[in-house]
Amino acid sequence: xxxxxxxxxxxxxxxxxxxxxxxxxxxxxxxxxxxxxxxxxxxxxxxxxxxxxxxxxxxxxxxxxxxxxxxxxxxxxxxxxxxxxxxxxxxxxxxxxxxxxxxxxxxxxxxxxxxxxxxxxxxx
Numbered sequence: 001x002x003x004x005x006x007x008x009x010x011x012x013x014x015x016x017x018x019x020x021x022x023x024x025x026x027x028x029x030x031x032x033x034x035x036x037x038x039x040x041x042x043x044x045x046x047x048x049x050x051x052x053x054x055x056x057x058x059x060x061x062x063x064x065x066x067x068x069x070x071x072x073x074x075x076x077x078x079x080x081x082x083x084x085x086x087x088x089x090x091x092x093x094x095x096x097x098x099x100x101x102x103x104x105x106x107x108x109x110x111x112x113x114x115x116x117x118x119x120x121x122x123x124x
Contacts, residue, residue, distance in 0.1 A: 001026060001113070002024050002025065002026050002028065002029065002032060002098045002113040003024065003025040003026070003113070004022055004023070004024050004025075004096050004097070004098065004113060004114065004115035005022070005023050005115055005116070006020060006021065006022045006094065006095065006096055006115045006116065006117060006118040007020070007021050007022075007023070007118060008020040008021050008118060009094060009118030009119045009120045010119075010120070010121070011121045011122075011123065012086055012120075012121070012122055012123070013122070013123050013124075014086060014087055014088055014122055014123065014124055015085060015086065016086050016122070017082070017083060017084045017085075017086065018083045018086065018120060019080060019081070019082050019083070020036070020080065020081040020083065020094055020096075020118060020120075021078055021079075021080055022034070022036075022078060022079045022080070022081075022096030022115055023076075023077060023078050024077045024078065024079070024098065025077070026077075029074060029077040029098075030053060030054075030074040031053060032053065032098040032099060032100070032113075033050060033051065033052050033053055033098075033099040033105060034050065034051050034070075034072060034079040034096060034097065034098055034099065035047065035048075035049065035050040035051075035096070035097045035099060035105060035111055036048040036049045036050070036070060036079075036081045036094060036095070036096055036097075037094070037095050037096075037097060037108065037111075038090075038092035038093065038094045038095070038120075039092055039093050039095070039117075040091060040092040040093075043092075045095075045108055046061065047059075047061050047105075047106045047107075047108070048060070048061050048064055048068065048081070048094070049061065049064065049068055049069075049070040049081060050070065050099070050105035050106070051070045051071065051072055051079065054074075055071065055072055058070055059105050059106065063089075064083075064090075067083065067084050067085045067086075068081060068082065068083050068084070069081070069082040069084075070082075079096055081094065081096075083120070086120075086122045087122060088122045088123065088124050089122075090120060090122050091120060091121050091122050092120060093117040093118065093119050093120075094117060094118055094119075094120050095114055095115050095116070095117040095118075096114075096115045097111035097112075097113060097114045097115070098111060098112065098113040099111050099112070100112025100113060
């Protein structure tokens with residue numbers, strides 16, 4: 001069992017930056033690939049970024065590639081999402097998740113543990 005708590009969301013102007021954090025409980029954090037997803041009002045939850053257990057592999061959704069960076073610190077049981085050059089279309093609730101099942105890191109149903117989410121709002 002992994003419990004996840006996100007922080008770092010807020011209101012920022014277009015072009016600005018935010019750093020999201022996701023703190024995990026439990027001693028097995030380092031054994032889970034982790035992901036960030038987002039959900040805008042009226043839209044389905046979508047993949048943003050993912051990272052392997054040892055940080056050796058990362059994945060990004062095409063619209064955030066080059067602007068967002070996912071990282072993790074296994075000693076602190078924390079995964080991060082650095083978001084730069086933010087755009088109004090990045091506005092959403094951002095959630096971190098621990099991947100419980102083997103399979104595509106892009107699929108929501110591969111992740112078994114979710115945080116409550118943190119709101120990111122980007123003004124024009």
